[in-house]
Amino acid sequence: MGGIKMRIKVIVPVSTDIWNKMIEEAYSKHKDPDTEITIVNIKKGPESIEMIYDEVWAELEALLEAEKAEKEGYDAVIDYCFGDPGLMAIKEALDIPVVGLCEPSIHIASTLGRKFSVVSVGGMKAKGMVLERVKSYGLEHKLASVRLVEIKVLDIKKDFDKLVEALYEEAKKAVEEDGADVIVLGCGSLLNIAEILQKRLGVPVIDPGLAALKYTEMLVKLGLKQSKKAYPKPYEKKRTM
Amino acid sequence: MGGIKMRIKVIVPVSTDIWNKMIEEAYSKHKDPDTEITIVNIKKGPESIEMIYDEVWAELEALLEAEKAEKEGYDAVIDYCFGDPGLMAIKEALDIPVVGLCEPSIHIASTLGRKFSVVSVGGMKAKGMVLERVKSYGLEHKLASVRLVEIKVLDIKKDFDKLVEALYEEAKKAVEEDGADVIVLGCGSLLNIAEILQKRLGVPVIDPGLAALKYTEMLVKLGLKQSKKAYPKPYEKKRTM
Amino acid sequence: MGGIKMRIKVIVPVSTDIWNKMIEEAYSKHKDPDTEITIVNIKKGPESIEMIYDEVWAELEALLEAEKAEKEGYDAVIDYCFGDPGLMAIKEALDIPVVGLCEPSIHIASTLGRKFSVVSVGGMKAKGMVLERVKSYGLEHKLASVRLVEIKVLDIKKDFDKLVEALYEEAKKAVEEDGADVIVLGCGSLLNIAEILQKRLGVPVIDPGLAALKYTEMLVKLGLKQSKKAYPKPYEKKRTM
Amino acid sequence: MGGIKMRIKVIVPVSTDIWNKMIEEAYSKHKDPDTEITIVNIKKGPESIEMIYDEVWAELEALLEAEKAEKEGYDAVIDYCFGDPGLMAIKEALDIPVVGLCEPSIHIASTLGRKFSVVSVGGMKAKGMVLERVKSYGLEHKLASVRLVEIKVLDIKKDFDKLVEALYEEAKKAVEEDGADVIVLGCGSLLNIAEILQKRLGVPVIDPGLAALKYTEMLVKLGLKQSKKAYPKPYEKKRTM
Amino acid sequence: MGGIKMRIKVIVPVSTDIWNKMIEEAYSKHKDPDTEITIVNIKKGPESIEMIYDEVWAELEALLEAEKAEKEGYDAVIDYCFGDPGLMAIKEALDIPVVGLCEPSIHIASTLGRKFSVVSVGGMKAKGMVLERVKSYGLEHKLASVRLVEIKVLDIKKDFDKLVEALYEEAKKAVEEDGADVIVLGCGSLLNIAEILQKRLGVPVIDPGLAALKYTEMLVKLGLKQSKKAYPKPYEKKRTM
Amino acid sequence: MGGIKMRIKVIVPVSTDIWNKMIEEAYSKHKDPDTEITIVNIKKGPESIEMIYDEVWAELEALLEAEKAEKEGYDAVIDYCFGDPGLMAIKEALDIPVVGLCEPSIHIASTLGRKFSVVSVGGMKAKGMVLERVKSYGLEHKLASVRLVEIKVLDIKKDFDKLVEALYEEAKKAVEEDGADVIVLGCGSLLNIAEILQKRLGVPVIDPGLAALKYTEMLVKLGLKQSKKAYPKPYEKKRTM
Known part of the structure; x- marks a missing residue:
């Protein structure tokens, strides 16, 4: 079939x-x-x-x-x-x-653990956009934190290793300090990263794309x-x- | 001064x-x-x-x-x-x-009573827009109901008395059935109506404009x-x- | 591939x-x-x-x-x-x-509308089980209602048409009276029903199995x-x- | 007119x-x-x-x-x-x-940012009073923190500069550590201070009086x-x- | 001992x-x-x-x-x-x-069922007092309804049977229409009534005194x-x- | 009598x-x-x-x-x-x-303060069990934290003084860092400890048994x-x- x-x-x-x-x-x-x-x-x-x-x-x-x-x-x-x-x-x-991208990702995250964090690029200025999305979808009470590295979206391709390392550092803090059980990457341009982070962190990492x-x-x-x-x-x- | x-x-x-x-x-x-x-x-x-x-x-x-x-x-x-x-x-x-218009109106409503309803035109199709606004402003738990009459915004001026009557009927139900203490009119085109409704209903009616x-x-x-x-x-x- | x-x-x-x-x-x-x-x-x-x-x-x-x-x-x-x-x-x-079955179904429901109802068999005695699940998954605020027909699970196969009709009646009330945008069937034995109800109701009906x-x-x-x-x-x- | x-x-x-x-x-x-x-x-x-x-x-x-x-x-x-x-x-x-004083202040704060902190005098003993007010007005979910300096209300006039400095330190922590977007001063006696703090902090500071x-x-x-x-x-x- | x-x-x-x-x-x-x-x-x-x-x-x-x-x-x-x-x-x-009286009663109610209603005398004017108490104790989400008969506290002793009947009628609606699993009597003067109602209603009725x-x-x-x-x-x- | x-x-x-x-x-x-x-x-x-x-x-x-x-x-x-x-x-x-044990303990805690923490043995692996109980009883918003010492239940009797000290350290952090007003011990085997901790901490400590x-x-x-x-x-x- x-x-x-x-x-x-x-x-x-x-x-x-x-x-x-x-x-x-x-x-x-x-x-x-x-x-x-x-x-x-x-x-x-x-x-x-x-x-x-x-x-x-x-x-x-x-x-x-x-x-x-x-x-x-x-x-x-x-x-x-x-x-x-x-x-x-x-x-x-x-x-x-x-x-x-946000809606399915955070709903999947919600079925894999009790709290999730959104980790992404765009800098702290991007925080409001994420918060409004999570609130609108009614999952605010499951959001452990939003952690954003100070790399602009258009600079993502410049230095892949540095990007991954920066995201890893924030994701680690989300897990260890903020109580996240699951990490949701917060940008569609962060392809080929979730798997790397998931292996290093030992918790699910969701690629929103x-x-x-x-x-x-x-x-x-x-x-x-x-x-x-x-x-x-x-x-x-x-x-x- | x-x-x-x-x-x-x-x-x-x-x-x-x-x-x-x-x-x-x-x-x-x-x-x-x-x-x-x-x-x-x-x-x-x-x-x-x-x-x-x-x-x-x-x-x-x-x-x-x-x-x-x-x-x-x-x-x-x-x-x-x-x-x-x-x-x-x-x-x-x-x-x-x-x-x-929505943000200040519902915050003022929140200081005048424990629950408010939004009453407006635009028909039931407009409900989602109102719900998203109230949720985004974090006052969803104070929303008694959204009641919308089936009159389109562009038809507001056609028959003022009918409009007022229709809004009054819904506002009355909001107060008597849904538990609203305060009515917020949900459209900037509903001028010169709040005062009339407030007198008839005996509860605060807020003109958002x-x-x-x-x-x-x-x-x-x-x-x-x-x-x-x-x-x-x-x-x-x-x-x- | x-x-x-x-x-x-x-x-x-x-x-x-x-x-x-x-x-x-x-x-x-x-x-x-x-x-x-x-x-x-x-x-x-x-x-x-x-x-x-x-x-x-x-x-x-x-x-x-x-x-x-x-x-x-x-x-x-x-x-x-x-x-x-x-x-x-x-x-x-x-x-x-x-x-x-419950966890993925209600999360999917949550991405398709603002409120969902669970409609199922098992009678009102089954309500607690559903409420506890929805609460545990943190989606209680999106639950419009739980409506249960008084047909036992083991009697499901006895009269398929009657079953479908009974579920339809409750689902209809969930949509029209309780404010549900989406219906989640609340039992794995209710196969081959979601599609029928979805057509009649005009809102998404989720088969949890x-x-x-x-x-x-x-x-x-x-x-x-x-x-x-x-x-x-x-x-x-x-x-x- | x-x-x-x-x-x-x-x-x-x-x-x-x-x-x-x-x-x-x-x-x-x-x-x-x-x-x-x-x-x-x-x-x-x-x-x-x-x-x-x-x-x-x-x-x-x-x-x-x-x-x-x-x-x-x-x-x-x-x-x-x-x-x-x-x-x-x-x-x-x-x-x-x-x-x-509290009710209008925190409602205004709620329209200027997503989270606010109350910063005031009276010492930590005063915290319960503030928490009860915010809860009663239904804005608890927008409260980032309550930070209170250990200066009694009747000692406010003794050393204005020290007072302002102490409030500034707590307000700064509220913004940088607790996530406050807006500061609400939590006492009617703290006149002529909001403007000073607002300039130094770069976020809205509300004088409740x-x-x-x-x-x-x-x-x-x-x-x-x-x-x-x-x-x-x-x-x-x-x-x- | x-x-x-x-x-x-x-x-x-x-x-x-x-x-x-x-x-x-x-x-x-x-x-x-x-x-x-x-x-x-x-x-x-x-x-x-x-x-x-x-x-x-x-x-x-x-x-x-x-x-x-x-x-x-x-x-x-x-x-x-x-x-x-x-x-x-x-x-x-x-x-x-x-x-x-309210604080222990509603907490006990909260351990006996998922939702409780407060049923009392004092008329609808008394509703705000009850709502504020329940909110302050953080159990608002478990409150099914507040139902108040239009008998003043000082008239309680006038006609005991009428009082009991009136309370019974409201308690019954609380259970059947509002979803209450437990009834909390909302006044310290309603002694010797809980037991009667509990027998007739078949759900727990709490005497707050x-x-x-x-x-x-x-x-x-x-x-x-x-x-x-x-x-x-x-x-x-x-x-x- | x-x-x-x-x-x-x-x-x-x-x-x-x-x-x-x-x-x-x-x-x-x-x-x-x-x-x-x-x-x-x-x-x-x-x-x-x-x-x-x-x-x-x-x-x-x-x-x-x-x-x-x-x-x-x-x-x-x-x-x-x-x-x-x-x-x-x-x-x-x-x-x-x-x-x-959990249900009455946390409800009593809820009447003695605004926030409580659960402090117990069993290690961090036990956290989910506690979180699910508190959520199911609807008191999640009053939970300041769950703090668990890395001592297994079956090792409780091995070294009583060490056990008490470890629990004290976590309870102290719960009070000073997490904002707990009340401590709930999270295991029925922790007898004869609540009183000791209560004296040292100066806040109520509840023995769930x-x-x-x-x-x-x-x-x-x-x-x-x-x-x-x-x-x-x-x-x-x-x-x-």
């Missing part, structure tokens, strides 16, 4: 395509055999998302891409950023499953998508841009 | 100017003598905001207007919509006080604004639109 | 094998192509689990089966009952992923399992039975 | 008048032009309020003063102590707005007062003292 | 002695053999306590009686009113155990009293009345 | 009788004169309970002993282990009061037991072992 065929569109809500290939490689490796992946970034918007401010610059473009994806016949959409920019609006707009992929495949296979009672179809009205 | 002089820019985050005059009249009547008010709507965006989806269409334009207002030397900005579209991003961007005005004046006079620790200045980076 | 090969042992923690075939059929249909499923029930214990009392009769046997499964080289274990009997003890004992399967596959593919910091290996000591 | 005329009675619930002039000066400077302020202290009671115990000595006198104020035709009453002694009883008794004044003016202008559903008129009955 | 000898002073914080004998009879019947009970009411204050307002009239007198009791060598003090007037202040003042007695005896036997870290000794200072 | 006669069966849910005499001595000293105590351990099970895993090995045997106790005519049952193994199942099964005894006596005297609405009688069905 074969697997379920499905086509997923991954929307990277930044105005640069530097991540697309990296995501494509990771997704090729981890997707189910019968899953087809298309990765696009938005054409206009911020070059990276590190704060709530950046999200506002990305949301409408991401939303329009998502609406286009549904029209193109995709089975699901991934909003590929840990800030889940515009996610609830896209859930309202679409009748196919829509998945962010991969978590989003497997969670989406799971939803499609289960025939599930966001409740249209919670996220109803928007009214028809005049909207200009 | 005279009052404190201040200039407030009111941004109505919809692409129609049909509300501006109504707001201007209400604000002229309720502002402090030394407050100067400028009201602008956004040029592009949704014609009304009734769901999270609409907010995404309005947020960037509202944000840009707010940034412009700071450069123009305004002392404060009001984001004139109960969905508080883009509010946290604007708080990050600006160094002057930024006030929405007026609450925003007086709350803003209060903050300016107290020399207070959003904490830049909670809402730090965005990084410089390339952002296009 | 082929899928990930994995072997999952499904432990049905009741002393009857009447469900095994039904589960096998459903799992054959929904498992990934490269997943191998083995289904066993416990030899001693209660004939059904409807209350916390029944769980105590099942837990040690389920635990022993799970320990055996790990020794047999399985990649994961499913504790196939919505009461998740002994789940945390099994998580402590094992180094492979262990998944119950299938959710457990796909969630387990997801965890294995992501290289994740319960945190041994939260669920540490038991001490060696004398234990008799 | 002129401002709204209003008369506010400020009740200082301690048996000493040493604060009255200081408050009068601060209020003269910060009140709106058309606001009239009358400041009285209670004749019997504790010479300062630092614990729940002291509050019990002050409450009935404060309540009687408040009832008198309503009869005298005042438009609002301020219960000028951060412990808000007897505040809910006064809200029950009166039909005009009644405002304490001034916050009470501006909040009261705001309520009166909005035509709002405590809900008589939450705080109903007391029954007529025999009460002696 | 004999029991533990102890002397308990019961302070009835109302200015009437009409309850003393009734309490004495109930306490004589339920106290341990070696417990000595002294019952006093306050000389000045409200004739009954039905609201927060009444509490303010009673608190200082109750506090002074409690301080006197400690000097007289009593082993414990009971603050005999469900509003627990001045309880935290008395806990601060005394080094012997101090017990109210008797609960206070047995809880106090338990604390004394266990050598426990309020933590002086939470309720520290008040500072010496001038306090007048 | 004599006391209330009652017979309590104490079930020690471990397969060793080494604790029975120690408990008997402590209970003889602290029980009321007319209370009769019978202490039994289970014949099969773990030799000590330090984790959730151990509980699963003990629960059914403890349950069967409890059912036997009810048939033997006991007035109440104590489940003598801080993990309260199988407690809710026993509450369902029995019509007489059933009391664990003694707390269980006096709480049980209190419930019996008050005619109270677990609500059969919350813990309904199990259905008749086939259960084998």
Whole structure:
């Protein structure tokens, strides 16, 4: 018996395509055999998302891409950023499953331990964005801490070893000082790191990009998508841009 | 001794100017003598905001207007919509006080009783937007209910008496069945109604537009604004639109 | 590229094998192509689990089966009952992923809407078992209601249409009166029902048995399992039975 | 157009008048032009309020003063102590707005950041009083910490510089170690300090006495007062003292 | 071996002695053999306590009686009113155990079921007093409802059968409609009723006066009293009345 | 007047009788004169309970002993282990009061201060068991910390002075660093220690074994037991072992 065929569109809500290939490689490796992946970034918007401010610059473009994806016949959409920019609006707009990075990651974390920490790049300025997401998803009481290294998203590729070491140091403190049972990496660009940290730390470390992929495949296979009672179809009205 | 002089820019985050005059009249009547008010709507965006989806269409334009207002030397900005579209991003961007409609209204409600209900137009589809706001501000445990009449925002002016009656019926149920001590009207377009309902219901009814005005004046006079620790200045980076 | 090969042992923690075939059929249909499923029930214990009392009769046997499964080289274990009997003890004992039915189902529900209801059989006496699970997993604030029809688990097969109708009636009330956005069926024996209810209700309906399967596959593919910091290996000591 | 005329009675619930002039000066400077302020202290009671115990000595006198104020035709009453002694009883008794110091301050703090700390004098013995107030107002989840310097209220005037330095040190720790975004000074006698600390700390610092004044003016202008559903008129009955 | 000898002073914080004998009879019947009970009411204050307002009239007198009791060598003090007037202040003042009526009753209720309701007299105006107590003791999430019959405390003795019937009706609704597993009677004057209701309802019904007695005896036997870290000794200072 | 006669069966849910005499001595000293105590351990099970895993090995045997106790005519049952193994199942099964060690201890703690810590043996591996109990009883928000010394339960008797010192060190940190007002010892084997620690620490220290005894006596005297609405009688069905 074969697997379920499905086509997923991954929307990277930044105005640069530097991540697309990296995501494509990771997704090729981890997707189910019968899953087809298309990765696009938005054409206009911020070059990276590190704060709530950046999200506002990305949301409408991401939303329009998502609406286009549904029209193109995709089975699901991934909003590929840990800030889940515009996610609830896209859930309202679409009748196919829509998945962010933060929402599935922290829910999976919540089933693997009693407390989790989010460890990421972007510096302390990014903390508010993470806190708002966790609060909105109702898992604030399970958040041990948010620890962010002072490396900007666009500098991630500069020195991979230094990046891993910095994340490891914070993740270790999260486990030893803050009481985290599980670590959630807080950025979609931190690919190929979770496994390394998991081995060194001895606790589960979640890669949000991969978590989003497997969670989406799971939803499609289960025939599930966001409740249209919670996220109803928007009214028809005049909207200009 | 005279009052404190201040200039407030009111941004109505919809692409129609049909509300501006109504707001201007209400604000002229309720502002402090030394407050100067400028009201602008956004040029592009949704014609009304009734769901999270609409907010995404309005947020960037509202944000840009707010940034412009700071450069123009305004002392404060009001984001004139109960969905508080883009509010946290604007708080990050600006160094002057930024006030929405939902945030001050429900905090004032919280000081006047133990439970409040939000009563508004926009129909049940608008419920998610209100729930997300109340949750984000951490007052979910004080929310008795959200009751929404099936009248669209753009139809508010069609039949004022019917509108008031419909809102009264829901507000009454909020008080008698849901346990609300205070009613918060959930839309900036519901001017000149709070007072009528308050008299009929015998409990406080908060007009969010007026609450925003007086709350803003209060903050300016107290020399207070959003904490830049909670809402730090965005990084410089390339952002296009 | 082929899928990930994995072997999952499904432990049905009741002393009857009447469900095994039904589960096998459903799992054959929904498992990934490269997943191998083995289904066993416990030899001693209660004939059904409807209350916390029944769980105590099942837990040690389920635990022993799970320990055996790990020794047999399985990649994961499913504790196939919505009461998740002994789940945390099994998580402590094992180094492979262990998944119950309630825990993944309500977490998935939590990502599809703001509030969910559990609808099941077993009668009102079963309510405590459900409440304790939801509380233990920290999602009590998202629980709209628990609605249980007065049909015993062992009578499920007697009249399928009546069963579906009874569940539909309660699920409908959960959605319309209690505010549920999502329905979670609260028993592993309610196979082939979620899809019917989902169509009639128009909101997501989660089959906990299938959710457990796909969630387990997801965890294995992501290289994740319960945190041994939260669920540490038991001490060696004398234990008799 | 002129401002709204209003008369506010400020009740200082301690048996000493040493604060009255200081408050009068601060209020003269910060009140709106058309606001009239009358400041009285209670004749019997504790010479300062630092614990729940002291509050019990002050409450009935404060309540009687408040009832008198309503009869005298005042438009609002301020219960000028951060412990808000007897505040809910006064809200029950009166039909005009009644405002304490803690309640408006922490609600304003809640709109300026995600977490606030209360920093004050009175020593660690005063902590319970603050905790009970914050809990009663339902903002406990936003409280980062309570930090109290070991200076008694009656010693505040002895060495202003030392006082400010001690408060600064605790406020700094609240921001850097406890995660506070906003500082709330926790005593009505700490006038002329918030501004100094705010400049040095770079986060909002709220003076509760001034916050009470501006909040009261705001309520009166909005035509709002405590809900008589939450705080109903007391029954007529025999009460002696 | 004999029991533990102890002397308990019961302070009835109302200015009437009409309850003393009734309490004495109930306490004589339920106290341990070696417990000595002294019952006093306050000389000045409200004739009954039905609201927060009444509490303010009673608190200082109750506090002074409690301080006197400690000097007289009593082993414990009971603050005999469900509003627990001045309880935290008395806990601060005394080094012997101090017990109210609400605090032990709802904690006992919390160990007997998942949700409890408070059912009492005093009418809906009394609701705030109960809500504030439950919130202060941190058990708000276990409160199913507060149901109050429109009979004043001073009219309790007028028609016992009618009183019992009215309480029964509300308690029944609390169990059947609100989800209460346990009923807590919300007034110290409702003696000899819990047993009747418990038989008719089939769920535990707690008499707060008797609960206070047995809880106090338990604390004394266990050598426990309020933590002086939470309720520290008040500072010496001038306090007048 | 004599006391209330009652017979309590104490079930020690471990397969060793080494604790029975120690408990008997402590209970003889602290029980009321007319209370009769019978202490039994289970014949099969773990030799000590330090984790959730151990509980699963003990629960059914403890349950069967409890059912036997009810048939033997006991007035109440104590489940003598801080993990309260199988407690809710026993509450369902029995019509007489059933009391664990954790549940009454932390509820008493909750009435003596605002925050409590659990201090015990068993090492950090035991933390999950304690956390799950506190969460299940709904007092998680009052838990300051869980501090566990790395001494195994079966090694308790080896060096009493070292044990006491180790517990004292952790309890001291709980009070000074974690904010605990009250200490709850987290194991039934820690007899004769609470009093020593209480004297040294100056805050209440609760011995859970003694707390269980006096709480049980209190419930019996008050005619109270677990609500059969919350813990309904199990259905008749086939259960084998």
